[in-house]
Amino acid sequence: MHYPNKAIMLVVTSMLYLSGFAGGAQAGPVAKADAQPTKLAAVQQPEANAKEPAANTQHGQVLFKENCEVCHQEEGRGKPGLAPSLTNKELLSAASDRFLLETIRDGRSPTAMPSFGAYMKDNDIKDIIAYLRSFHKTALIGDRVDNDRPAMGDPRLGKRWFTQVCAGCHGVNGGGYAEAGSGSGTAIGTSGFLSKASDGFIRYIIMNGRSNTPMRGFYGPDGLASLTHQEIDDIISYLRIIQN
Ligand code: HEC
Ligand code: HEC
Incomplete structure (x- = not known):
């Protein structure tokens, strides 16, 4: 398989690094767009401070x-x-706010997914997450998924x-796009992913796949490879030891 996009990705990445992600830090003017006249704002201030401000989806869209x-890509497709x-609804449903916040804040080393923690406050990142979540009215099961039982598999x-089953897309070492011989799959063997992804999250995605992407569900008779629960746990246990 051949992926001409790699060249584009490298160019884009270096351009971004050179520009220091200009724009990301300038959240101010946008956030203030809906500011109230001073008098009103003064009156409303104490109440607004009493609880955590609601995430601002529009601001998230601008930052995105x-x-x-x-x-x-447009609308994150x-x-x-x-x-x-x-x-895709599987990611938005199974990914906890914690997983998304940490991934966006810290990036996914050593892939092209940059870390935004130095340019954005947690509240800016929460606005982006609110924007992403606005794509699907899907049940949020991320916290439950993160608390699912740990994988007890045989890594061999x-x-x-x-x-x-997986290496053709994710790379033999789970190195993702950057690994020679891999395809469209992300870098699921890297510490950047594994340090943030719970066993429950990985299990959920292997079982259910991701709509509108090449990632399919692999569990049971209807799954692409008819994997059993035990085989899925074997794979997760293997990922936990190849971590690179
Ligand atoms: C036909 C190619 C293909 C195959 C085969 C495949 N994947 Fe994927 N996988 C993908 C793609 C593409 C994505 C990213 C989907 C997206 O855009 O959200 C993905 C995403 C994932 C994710 C989520 C990773 C993340 O970045 O959050 C996990 C976990 C995963 N795959 C595990 C597996 C496992 C385990 C197997 C083997 C049982 C497998 N995949 C087989 C293409 C594939
Ligand atoms: C230079 C390109 C680039 C930019 C800019 C970028 N990302 Fe990413 N992002 C990636 C790549 C590549 C991955 C997948 C890494 C891998 O192979 O595991 C990724 C992964 C992610 C993931 C994990 C998704 C999953 O399937 O687990 C999230 C969430 C994410 N990015 C959010 C963002 C947000 C929000 C921004 C803007 C604040 C952003 N990214 C900017 C390239 C980028």
Whole structure:
């Protein structure tokens, strides 16, 4: 398989690094767009401070356009080999706010997904998450998924299943787009992913896949490879030891 997008990705990445993600930090003017006249604001201040401010979806959209769209595409629909979809309902349903916040704040080393923590406050990132979540009115099960039981598999068997079923897209070492011989899959063998993804989250995605992306569900008779619960746990246990 051949992925001409890699060249584009490198150019885009270096351009972004050179520009220091200009724009990401200038959240101020946008956030203030709906400011009240001074008198009113003064009256409303104490109440507004009493609880955490609600996330501002519109502000999130502006930040997304400025900082993310270049890779994740319009409305986060993604482009295999360049950046994953951020709108599919399985991701939005199973990813906890914690997973999304940490991924956006810290990036996913060593992939092209940059860290935004130095340019954005947590509240800016929460606005982006609110914008992403506005794509789907889907049940949010991320916290439950994160608390699912840990995988108890055999990594040697997991290696076999992974090599047979997953490596063609994710790379033999789970290195993702950057790994020679891999395809459209993301870097699920890297510490940048594994340090943030719970076993429950990985299990959910393997079972259910991701709509509108090449990632399919692999569980049971209807799944692409009819994997069993045990085989899925074997794969997760393998990922936990190849971490690179
Ligand atoms: C230079 C390109 C680039 C930019 C800019 C970028 N990303 Fe990413 N992002 C990526 C890539 C590539 C990945 C997948 C990395 C991998 O292979 O695991 C990713 C992964 C992610 C993930 C994890 C998705 C998943 O499937 O687990 C989230 C969430 C994310 N990005 C959000 C953002 C947000 C929000 C912004 C803007 C603030 C942003 N990204 C900007 C390239 C980019
Ligand atoms: C046909 C190619 C393909 C195959 C085969 C495949 N994947 Fe994927 N996988 C993808 C793509 C593409 C994505 C990112 C989807 C998106 O854009 O959100 C993905 C995403 C994932 C994710 C979420 C990662 C993240 O960044 O959040 C996990 C976990 C995953 N795959 C595990 C597996 C496992 C385990 C197997 C083998 C049982 C497998 N995949 C087989 C293409 C594939």
